[in-house]
Amino acid sequence: MTRIIDNKYDYQVLHMLKLSSYIFYSIILSIIIYPNSALSHLAPLVEPEYGQQIISLSLIIILSGFGFCAGICMLYMLKKSAYLVNLLLFSFILFESYHHLRNESLLLHIEFITLSLLFFLLTWQFVYFLSRLILNNRLILSKFFYVILEKLDIFFAFTKVKAHCDIPCKIYDPHIAIVSALTIVRLIDIIEETKKNNNIDDLNLQNTLIRCVERKEFESEKVKAEIRVIWGDYFKDVQLEAYPDTHNIVHCIMMLSSKTKQTIDRKVALELVDEINKFASIFWSTKDVETEKVISPYPPSIEIIRPKL
Amino acid sequence: MLFRIFRVSGDSMLPTLADGDFVLAKKLNENYLDGNVVIINDTAHGFIIKRIKELNKKEFAAYGDNKDSNSDQCFGLYTPEDLKFIVKWKVGFRGISKI
Numbered sequence: 001m002t003r004i005i006d007n008k009y010d011y012q013v014l015h016m017l018k019l020s021s022y023i024f025y026s027i028i029l030s031i032i033i034y035p036n037s038a039l040s041h042l043a044p045l046v047e048p049e050y051g052q053q054i055i056s057l058s059l060i061i062i063l064s065g066f067g068f069c070a071g072i073c074m075l076y077m078l079k080k081s082a083y084l085v086n087l088l089l090f091s092f093i094l095f096e097s098y099h100h101l102r103n104e105s106l107l108l109h110i111e112f113i114t115l116s117l118l119f120f121l122l123t124w125q126f127v128y129f130l131s132r133l134i135l136n137n138r139l140i141l142s143k144f145f146y147v148i149l150e151k152l153d154i155f156f157a158f159t160k161v162k163a164h165c166d167i168p169c170k171i172y173d174p175h176i177a178i179v180s181a182l183t184i185v186r187l188i189d190i191i192e193e194t195k196k197n198n199n200i201d202d203l204n205l206q207n208t209l210i211r212c213v214e215r216k217e218f219e220s221e222k223v224k225a226e227i228r229v230i231w232g233d234y235f236k237d238v239q240l241e242a243y244p245d246t247h248n249i250v251h252c253i254m255m256l257s258s259k260t261k262q263t264i265d266r267k268v269a270l271e272l273v274d275e276i277n278k279f280a281s282i283f284w285s286t287k288d289v290e291t292e293k294v295i296s297p298y299p300p301s302i303e304i305i306r307p308k309l
Numbered sequence: 310m311l312f313r314i315f316r317v318s319g320d321s322m323l324p325t326l327a328d329g330d331f332v333l334a335k336k337l338n339e340n341y342l343d344g345n346v347v348i349i350n351d352t353a354h355g356f357i358i359k360r361i362k363e364l365n366k367k368e369f370a371a372y373g374d375n376k377d378s379n380s381d382q383c384f385g386l387y388t389p390e391d392l393k394f395i396v397k398w399k400v401g402f403r404g405i406s407k408i
Binding site: 138139142143145146149153158159160161162163164236 | 313314315316317318319320321322326328331332348353354355356357358359373400401402403404405
């Protein structure tokens with residue numbers, strides 16, 4: 001036996017054996033009782049001489065109810081309640097069997113007690129079996145509910161509740177957009193320098209051009225994303241009321257960013273830097289942080305706004 | 310409807326609620342208990358799910374369980390009328406639990 005219950009699988013086998021034994025005992029008991037002459041009453045009243053049923057459906061329900069209550073009480077370790085249920089059950093069985101004994105035979109009386117206890121114990125064991133089944137498979141069951149809800153979601157489309165956050169939160173800084181805008185200016189400068197080269201058909205130069213254009217596209221999109229996040233997530237009514245130009249500036253940044261993708265016009269890129277500087281100035285003002293204008297210490301060496309920290 | 314099922318979208322309520330979890334929420338018409346997870350009808354974001362902090366009887370701050378979540382300052386303050394549902398149960402991939 002020690003070897004059998006070594007792992008979880010063996011425990012399940014053991015439980016199955018236990019359950020099989022219950023079923024086996026029930027069948028044996030039925031075989032013993034059923035051919036009995038008195039038990040022929042179990043059949044519905046076909047002929048009056050066969051008498052009444054030993055145990056009616058309503059009694060089965062009552063006994064199963066007792067069994068269920070006793071099972072639950074035992075599961076939750078409610079000792080007093082379990083004693084009470086058992087006491088009530090035995091009183092009930094004795095009361096009913098006394099009627100049988102008085103009105104019918106002793107055999108019927110014994111059969112009634114046996115069957116009553118059998119139903120009671122079967123329900124009790126069924127509660128145990130059910131609880132064990134749920135506990136052993138609770139993970140599978142919970143997943144089952146989740147899967148069911150997922151399928152229902154396809155048809156009923158449950159309302160979505162947003163629990164979004166920007167990571168890392170509270171860290172908003174337009175400097176990333178400024179750096180991207182400066183990069184665009186610098187890339188346009190590189191493209192212009194490459195264009196001036198006489199040997200434009202050189203594959204290396206073409207490679208440089210393509211890389212610059214590709215990077216320019218990326219940086220323009222980055223400008224848009226950075227500004228959009230600050231505008232959409234950080235700016236609230238209070239800030240917008242204090243700085244009503246914000247919407248126009250943001251819209252202008254979006255338009256200019258798109259234009260820097262379409263052209264290699266340096267003026268457009270410089271306008272973009274100017275607009276982002278305006279936006280940065282407003283942003284730091286909302287946080288009561290003083291700003292200053294400085295020339296970027298790297299190419300393209302143009303004026304940018306940065307906080308005085 | 311007294312009870313409604315919602316689906317969570319986002320990670321701001323981690324570890325309590327994960328992205329894709331389902332929640333069973335009860336219509337809020339009772340006392341607003343401080344620290345409960347509620348569903349708020351936000352004018353800018355629509356339905357959002359947050360834990361509330363009762364500042365006074367007329368004002369509530371909302372915040373996420375995730376430390377990386379937006380701060381309550383980002384979301385502003387809410388009135389009792391904005392709080393629509395109180396979350397009671399969650400059904401996630403890892404199980405069912407009471408909130």
